[in-house]
Amino acid sequence: MTTITTQDYSIYFNNNSYKALNKHLKKLKYSKVFILCDTNTNIDCVPFLLANIDTDITYDILEIDPGEESKNLDICLGLWETLSEYGADRKSVIINVGGGVVTDLGGFVASTFKRGIDFINIPTSLLAMVDASIGGKTGIDLGSLKNQIGVISTPELIVVDTSFLGTLPQLEMRSGLAEMLKHGLIYDESYWNKLQDLSESTIDDLDALIYESIIIKKNIVEQDPTEQNLRKTLNYGHTLGHAIESYFMENDTKKRLLHGEAIAIGIILANYLSVKYCGFSENKSNSIKAIIKAIYGHVEINETDYTPIVELLKYDKKNEHGNINFVLLEAIGKPKTDCIVENEAILEAFKFYDA
Structure with missing residues (x-):
């Protein structure tokens, strides 16, 4: 599949996507990489990502529980505190590896930490690939009310690897x-x-x-x-x-x-x-x-x-x-x-x- 170029970022597909990701990481010279995932994608997807990342930049994995219940301000607060404790600065980047909850939440956390750091979306669910990770909408729920808090902030790039769909239940x-x-x-x-x-x-x-x-x-x-x-x-x-x-x-x-x-x-x-x-x-x-x-x-x-x-x-x-x-x-x-x-x-x- 041919790369899709938008006004603000590019969407890369399958095998070519990791070459583009590595090129971006090398070009931007980030101080640190943070990989946000949930407990499922940490097992099913993050190891494959790490095997395909070619960089000497130090990385840390930030794991949340799966599901809509994690898309709230308390989780954001915990992630902001962890980023601070782990030495994240304005030259750090967050790579969101997961479905719509992870890309929505991770984009929001990145866009508000130190008034905004870079983030990259690697959607692993069909919903995130065709919708949630694209277009720059980030945010969290307010109680059970969907997506009440958020900002529009675009990722640096998006990696769509459809092989991850094999990890999903029907x-x-x-x-x-x-x-x-x-x-x-x-x-x-x-x-x-x-x-x-x-x-x-x-x-x-x-x-x-x-x-x-x-x-x-x-x-x-x-x-x-x-x-x-x-x-x-x-x-x-x-x-x-x-x-x-x-x-x-x-x-x-x-x-x-x-x-x-x-x-x-x-x-x-x-x-x-x-x-x-x-x-x-x-x-x-x-x-x-x-x-x-x-x-x-x-x-x-x-x-x-x-x-x-x-x-x-x-x-x-x-x-x-x-x-x-x-x-x-x-x-x-x-x-x-x-x-x-x-x-x-x-x-x-x-x-x-x-x-």
Whole structure:
């Protein structure tokens, strides 16, 4: 796969990526390297990375627990203190090796330590490869509320090694697929069509689909890096999806949902609202629901859950002047931002999902 060059950094793939990483480390002459990982990627991915790094720079490994629960201010505080204790300075670099939690958290820690040090992302999950590690969004959660604290700060470079996907459980692969499905729906119907049945796909096919998904996100972000308009379209399915994810995270009676599982539900709900408010095809909405449910199954959301989920919408990052703003579709590949939706319609959307 050919290197993708953005306005601020480059994305390197597979074997060529480590050559680029070593060249960068040699050129910048960092004082120290810190490798941020979780307990899983420390076992499954960091040894391979270390075997491919060719540098005499001293490195330390910073390990966190896996999962969304680690994406909080207490973990940041511990990492900032450790960086200080281990002698990190403004010429140090953090290499984030992990999924979206690690790249979001690590980017935020790096961007705020000593007013900002360099960081490099090595995404190891499908979700991080096609979405979380790209575009410069870094941040942490505020309790169960997703990504409430953060800054936009771009990495020095990104290493995408798809061999790391072999370490993932199927549920994590499925979670990442939701962001790829979203890219197809908001940007390119032909790409959406390619994703509908992956049962016969080869490794090369998957690499090509990952590459295309990264290109889609890159093209959107470059046109609107600070999310004033077009970049908001990347939140399709996320307004209700994030609320559902937060609700299931904080509710002890609910089974925790992975990010992509919640976004898949959010896409179905957004499609219903798109039919109601934007003239989106009802037949396509029904077809998309069937395809997504075939992949993700059905999650039980009771009527008693509807109101507390809707209450969480007031914390959505796209809100302006007290309005809850949705991204909806006029057609596949034709999104519309800043759509205001009535609560009654949201309740109808939940019933559509449940049907």
